[in-house]
Amino acid sequence: MPTQFVHFPENQPLAMDAGVLLAPLTIAYQTYGTLNADKSNAVLICHALTGDQHVANIHPVTGKPGWWGTMVGPGRPIDTDRYFVICSNVVGGCMGTTGPTSLNPATGKAYGLDLPVVTIRDMVRAQAMLIDHLGIDQLFCVAGGSMGGMQVLQWAALYPERVFAAMPIAAAARHSSQNIAFHEVGRQAIMADPDWRGGRYIDQGIKPHKGLAVARMAAHITYLSDEALQRKFGRRYQDREAPTFSFDADFQVESYLRYQGSTFVERFDANSYLYVTRAMDYFDLAEDYGGVLANAFKGSRTRFCVTSFTSDWLFPTADSRAIVHALNASGASVSFVEIETDRGHDAFLLNVPELFATSRGFLEAAARARGIAPKVKSS
Incomplete structure (x- = not known):
């Protein structure tokens, strides 16, 4: 359609x-x-x-x-x-x-x-x-x-x-003040990405994927509940039996959030994220x-x-x-x-x-x- x-x-x-x-x-x-x-x-x-x-x-x-x-x-x-x-x-x-x-x-x-x-x-x-x-x-x-x-x-x-x-x-x-604070974390993640280029990234043929992915990861946590996260992931490891003692995505919940971030950047624009979050803040x-x-x-x-x-x-x-x-x-x-x-x-x-x-x-x-x-x- x-x-x-x-x-x-x-x-x-x-x-x-x-x-x-x-x-x-x-x-x-x-x-x-x-x-x-x-x-x-x-x-x-x-x-x-x-x-x-x-x-x-x-x-x-x-x-x-x-x-x-x-x-x-x-x-x-x-x-x-x-x-x-x-x-x-x-x-x-x-x-x-x-x-x-x-x-x-x-x-x-x-x-x-x-x-x-x-x-x-x-x-x-x-x-x-x-x-x-x-x-x-x-x-x-x-x-x-x-x-x-x-x-x-x-x-x-x-x-x-x-x-x-x-x-x-x-x-x-x-x-709420708390929700405005969460949005500001996401916006700062986007603007801290070197590829954001002061919002002119489209003119330069690049996109601030990393910053937008982090913004999505942070926001996605707020959409769930502690009970839902515990039920779905608990403290289970992702494709392993023991910790790697590294900063890889050892836990299933880490892998899940990284996936949410990586897929989101394919369909959404970083500057649009700034605009729509700000619209909610002003409401x-x-x-x-x-x-x-x-x-x-x-x-x-x-x-x-x-x-x-x-x-x-x-x-x-x-x-x-x-x-x-x-x-x-x-x-x-x-x-x-x-x-x-x-x-x-x-x-x-x-x-x-x-x-x-x-x-x-x-x-x-x-x-x-x-x-x-x-x-x-x-x-």
Whole structure:
């Protein structure tokens, strides 16, 4: 399934929080399923930090299935036989949407760090431009986990009349100091790589693979839990019976992290990693509404389903409860589920039946309220 593109010309710029107008702008996106006659069944999927638009199709770079194939597809909770699913690559990304690898019309070279710093709000404004282009007035649902969940919350706050239902999963209304610190470690690893060249590595035909791999390794640890790591690896050696008394990857967990780092650099851009992590760092929804999160959702008619996981220490349940309390204070319609699992933050990407049941039930109830025709069962 080839990626689709929409190109916005100079006279249709993206107004960015950095105080600049970004133009021209390209948005790369994928769609699945069929838009119904009254355009009431559109679901926007917002991807997480290192995700992209390939949510439910074979990834053209890795050859692997889409990143949320457990949730999106025929017969899945977000059923593409019933809903028209849209997923776009975020601004600042590296899979076709305007980002640091894109051509800067002012120089004729890749933007690199000349691209204005991107925020979650910028990402959502660009998505709104895409939804306008597709002729859709109101989205049936906006859904996503982690950074995707931040975008869901931003959508509900910025365009409440355009979001019928919202599913933020394993997310928070602001990035914590600890998470900003983890991101800074990753960025410094990239910028310390001699091949980073001040962000101009593309012009010189090289890539800071080592720094980006280390950044990925550090981040990947935060996506798991101690219980999951212990269960999966323990202190077992990798292809050996005893330690080598060297700095080789003696332990299975070391080998696993090195593999994660080495495969990541083949599909992701180092400068994009700087941009999307910084976008998460700047996210603080309450700050835009007088420091009161409930004000972000005041008068909202959007239906919310907030989900967290017990072993997620990156975006712990307390973050989701803060969102729920704010929604309750604003009078919004909200349901909340904390799912017990030892699979950590990445649980939203994995086979977690409770997540599927929660999402399916919420969407079914919302579809009835929206008047979307039920799926016709085959005989």
